[in-house]
Amino acid sequence: MKAIRTIAVCGAGTMGSGIAQLTAQAGFNTIQFDLSPAALKKSRLGIVAQLNKLVEKAKITTEEREQVLSRIRFSTELADCRADVIIEAIIEKKEVKIKLFNDLKVFNEPDVVFATNTSSISIDAIAEGMDHPHKLVGMHFFNPAPVMKLVEVIRGSHTDPSLVELVFHLAQQLGKVPVICKDAPGFIVNRVARHYYLEVMAMVEKGLITAEQADASMEAAGFKMGPFKLMDLIGLDINYSVSNIVWEALGSPERLTPSPLQQAKLQEGKLGKKTGEGFYKY
Ligand SMILES: NC(=O)c1ccc[n+]([C@@H]2O[C@H](COP(=O)([O-])OP(=O)(O)OC[C@H]3O[C@@H](n4cnc5c(N)ncnc54)[C@H](O)[C@@H]3O)[C@@H](O)[C@H]2O)c1
Structure with missing residues (x-):
């Protein structure tokens, strides 16, 4: 299985912020990308606040907090999103997600894995607009991402089976309980x-x-x-x-x-x- 060192999280809103915290806490170099500098600033402040709570509860040390923060790079530049896995958590609009994935392809190796955190858009519908439909898998976190255990791993009809396996394993590395499901309206929980x-x-x-x-x-x-x-x-x-x-x-x-x-x-x-x-x- 492909080794994962760097994860790019696109979108720094409610979900993207929590996912970036999670990947950094699990030891991955994390790039948090958003078009909005204000969203990135809010995300950083939110992550610091969450980590401070963990320090207060003696769940992590102040050194660990600093290490987690040092693993996250906040950026408004798409070109900074060079990673082994890209988790997309931007606005819930199919065409915007498709464009993002196709644009990201240019900056990444051919074996980059694209995962979408969409709540409701069909994985096939996004994949069919992409240049490489087999490279997309669903990775559906729940809110708040650092806390909620479930991750639905969604297999679209074009998804390369090795991506399902890789994202399942990644979710476990993040301390989650992954459940594989087929691409169907609302997946399971929703x-x-x-x-x-x-x-x-x-x-x-x-x-x-x-x-x-x-x-x-x-x-x-x-x-x-x-x-x-x-x-x-x-x-x-x-x-x-x-x-x-x-x-x-x-x-x-x-x-x-x-x-x-x-x-x-x-x-x-x-x-x-x-x-x-x-x-x-x-
Ligand atoms: N909110 C939830 O409880 C929840 C749960 C699971 C999944 N999701 C899914 O996660 C995704 C994000 O949801 P959210 O609640 O975090 O939304 P949000 O509105 O809080 O954040 C979305 C962020 O995406 C950014 N953005 C928009 N277009 C962009 C682009 N082209 N490139 C980079 N950044 C862009 C915005 O600036 C914003 O910061 C959606 O697909 C949603 O369906 C949401």
Whole structure:
């Protein structure tokens, strides 16, 4: 299996920041790329804050914190993304992801591995726009990436089987529990979870319960986080987009119709934690 030393993480938002922290903590040289200097700055501050918490809890030493930080290079230059594996966590738009992968090919060795963290776009749909469709594999982390154990490893119909094996092994090296699945709408968790989110939003919309009551009950029932807090953490734009894509890909069944309540929040620009307000204020 190809040795992995350097990982480029494209996108420094909610997911990219957590993934870069994770790869650096696991000992990989990490390049964090984003077009936005502000996003990179925010990501760096977020990683420092997370590492400081680990120091406070005596999980890592101050020397280890400095070593982790020294392994991450933050860049707005695409040409800096020269790596063994490239994990893409940019905006959830197929054409933008395709362009990024095709542009990155120029700066990388022919055996570079392209992994996408897309929540909802079909791996085949991205691969079919790429110059080398067999080089793409899905590597779907969950939010927050440094904490959540699951990584869905998605095999598209064009994916070279050796990439599935490599990314499975990489996820284990990152301390994760990888699960392989075929390319299908919503993969595993996001498909199953649609019902969870949509049902509870319908209950709030009908005035049966409040978001606070829903969260309190689900948390007391054993969920780590209630559905509304979770949607705010994920980002309502991301969650809504997943709902739409899964709904359309399954033939628009009524039971999976995206929530008007969530759509209204988007129209107000309330995207969750990242904008300071979603179902809750931050
Ligand atoms: N938010 C979640 O809970 C979650 C969970 C799993 C997977 N994902 C997936 O991860 C990806 C990123 O989601 P996010 O929540 O981190 O989004 P985000 O909006 O927090 O961050 C996206 C980042 O991508 C950058 N970006 C946009 N276009 C770019 C380009 N062409 N090149 C480089 N950077 C670019 C933006 O500047 C931004 O910093 C999406 O595909 C999403 O579906 C999200």
